[in-house]
Amino acid sequence: MRHPTTFALVFFGLLALLPFVAGSYAVDLVAKIMIYALLALSLELLVGSTGLVCFGQAAFFGIGAYAAVLLSPTDGSTPSLWLSLLSAIVLAAVYALAVGALSLRTQGVYFIMVTLAFSQMAYYVVHDTPLGGGTDGIYLYVKPAWGWLDLDKSEHMYGFIWLSLLVGFLFLSQMLRAPFGRALSGIRVNEQRMKATGFSVYPYKLAAFTLSGAMSGWAGYLFAIKDGFVNPELLSWHLSGSVLVMIILGGLGHMRGALLGAFAFALLQELFRAEAVFGSYAKHWHLSLGLAIIACVAFMPHGLVALPAQLRERLSGRGNRKASVKTSEEQA
């Protein structure tokens, strides 16, 4: 998988084929993972590409999700897909713009904590006010539709999520190759030097932050219309933390790392939870997941993305050693 394009083709190709071969449980699971993957992509834009570690991504995700439910018509008619999607994205983006404008004044760990603070504020607004329906959350009774696209059907939903992820992925990979993306990389590598080169870094960072918030809102919207249900946990810091773990696990600095990380994290969870594999021990799946994560840190310092290269190096290294042992034996 040296070539990102090959990876993307294989990855999205396999995902497109899945509904034709797998059962409904797997399709539903993968649809959910793809939503997380879109969220992870949006965070990767900040953390991996711009070097801004945001710990409040769940707020944008949750705002998108709540917008999907709260903005749907109350008379039970079918909401228009594009209109409600667009408004969810715009709302999340506006909140991200406000949060970014303030929090980008701080740096490093302080930035992490300010973004957390703002996401906690959003969490408590949803949790403690009548607007968000409290801890119980709210149901979405009528799913949006557009033309023949009927999101009540799980294949249609799957297709729509797949398409969203593909569009998000292509958009980000193209954007990172454009001058805007290059500027973001420059900021990640050395912000001082970018300033010295004459770049005003703040607008770039703010644009990236807003864009990332918009994408998270998009993912949140998909989540809400897929499950037809939202609750305050969508905005909790546990989700922000999990998404961060996904992209680190996948490998920072690569768009495909976010995709791999989201899938690896979610599938590991499923694996360790499976009673068929682990028997009665499956109820302690947190332990296995924790140990697996620690092992990943220990053995894959650059994430899953770098694994093939790491293995190649290992194998070729071992191969050489074996070869040299052989030659010395032959000589003896």
Place this chain on the structure above:
Amino acid sequence: MEFATFLIQCLNALQYGLLLFLVASGLTLIFGIMGVINLAHGSFYMIGAYMAYALAPAVSTIFGGEFFSTLAVGLVLSVILGYVLEWAFFSYLYEREHLQQVLMTYGLILVFEELRSILVGDDVHGVTVPEWLNGALMLNEVMTYPVYRLFMSGVCLLLAAGMWFVFTRTRLGMMIRAGTSNREMVQSLGIDITLLYRIVFAMGVALAVFAGMIAAPVSSVYPGMGNSVLIICFVVVVIGGIGSIKGALLAALLIGLVDTFGKVLLPQAAGVLVYVLMALILLWRPNGLFKD
């Protein structure tokens, strides 16, 4: 608000703030000196509380005494735990990026929580305190204040004073302070940084475990108690300025006040107040109160 009620809330705020300080001081030290973002720090608090519950029967049969011998045994165990953890896990992380540390300590949280679930179970437990601490003080005819909470505040104050002494008056404190401001220089002066790190880490773990143990009778012992304290301690650390003990103390007391009075005066907005405070302080001083 009546004076007695006000007094009670002040005492509660002080007690909560001081307890936060115990956990956050370890976090800020580990952060400031070793540069490690330790998400597992809340788990140490949780481990402390569960130790206070689970060790008590065994300790009382072996050493006699209930609460205080459990505290002592727990403290010794926590130092050992901290020392071993630093050696086994954290010492490999110093060269790594911050985010790798985040990932590993996240894994550790999962492991600790699940080990706790396997060893002790998922039930909520209470911890009893010695008879002489169990009473309540009469503030007026109707209002009382539990003696144990006063005792907690007293112990925390003593520990804070002890830390102040160690940091400003001893050689170890000098090395730790030097380590916060310039790690390489400390190393080049011939101070064994590996040992220093190990001591600091063990100290931080011991403080968090101790906080958990003395908080156990008040807060009861429940799963997930570590996670709730972790985030609020990070808030304390960044408000105070990373690596600053003085800042952590001030910030912890501030959070204690805001949280306690927020719950009384503005119950609808209590949860969010702390974060509003943090956002305001960081926008005013982007590096916390005491980071120069």
